[in-house]
Amino acid sequence: MSNILNIINEYSGIIVIGLAIITLLLLITTIILLVSVNKVEKKYRKMMRGMNNKNLEEVINSNLDNIDVALNNSKEALASCGKIAEDLKLCVNKVAIMRYKAFADVGSDLSFSIAILDSYNDGVIITGIYSRHDSTTYAKPIDKGISRYDLSEEELHVLNEAINK
Known part of the structure; x- marks a missing residue:
C-alpha cells in the first residue's frame, strides 16, 4: 500500500491535471446537453401550446x-365544382358578331349577324337587316353547329367564328 501512495505522491501533478481535463470535458458535455434539452423543451412547449390539461393522444x-x-x-x-363545370357547358360561352352593309344604298354598316352558342355548339344566330325603309330582325336556331335553315355568307362567317372560339 505504501508503494501505491508513493506512486500517487510522485505523479500527483499529472493526476491532478488529468482529473482537471476530465472535469473540463464533463463540464463541456453538460453544457452541450443542457442546450440540447432546452431546444427539445422549446419544441415540446410549442407543440403543446393551448393544450390545457389534455394529453397528447386526445x-x-x-x-x-x-x-x-x-x-x-x-x-x-x-x-360541386365538377357539377358546375358541366352546367357551364350549357351556358352561352361562344359569341361572335359581324356588322355589314346589307344594301349598297344604305350609308353605314347597320345590319348585323350575331351567333350565340354554348359548349355543344347549340344556340341561335340573330340577324338584323337594315334598309332605308324598314328594319327586319330574325333568328335561326343552331343545333350542334348546324342550322336547318339556309345561312347567308355573313351568318356562316359568325357561326364559324363562334364555333372556333
Whole structure:
C-alpha cells in the first residue's frame, strides 16, 4: 500500500491535471446537453401550446377528426365544382358578331349577324337587316353547329367564328 501512495505522491501533478481535463470535458458535455434539452423543451412547449390539461393522444385524435372533416368538405367542393363545370357547358360561352352593309344604298354598316352558342355548339344566330325603309330582325336556331335553315355568307362567317372560339 505504501508503494501505491508513493506512486500517487510522485505523479500527483499529472493526476491532478488529468482529473482537471476530465472535469473540463464533463463540464463541456453538460453544457452541450443542457442546450440540447432546452431546444427539445422549446419544441415540446410549442407543440403543446393551448393544450390545457389534455394529453397528447386526445390532441392527435382531435386533429385527425378535423383532418377527416376537411377531407370530406374538400371532396364535396370538388364534386360541386365538377357539377358546375358541366352546367357551364350549357351556358352561352361562344359569341361572335359581324356588322355589314346589307344594301349598297344604305350609308353605314347597320345590319348585323350575331351567333350565340354554348359548349355543344347549340344556340341561335340573330340577324338584323337594315334598309332605308324598314328594319327586319330574325333568328335561326343552331343545333350542334348546324342550322336547318339556309345561312347567308355573313351568318356562316359568325357561326364559324363562334364555333372556333
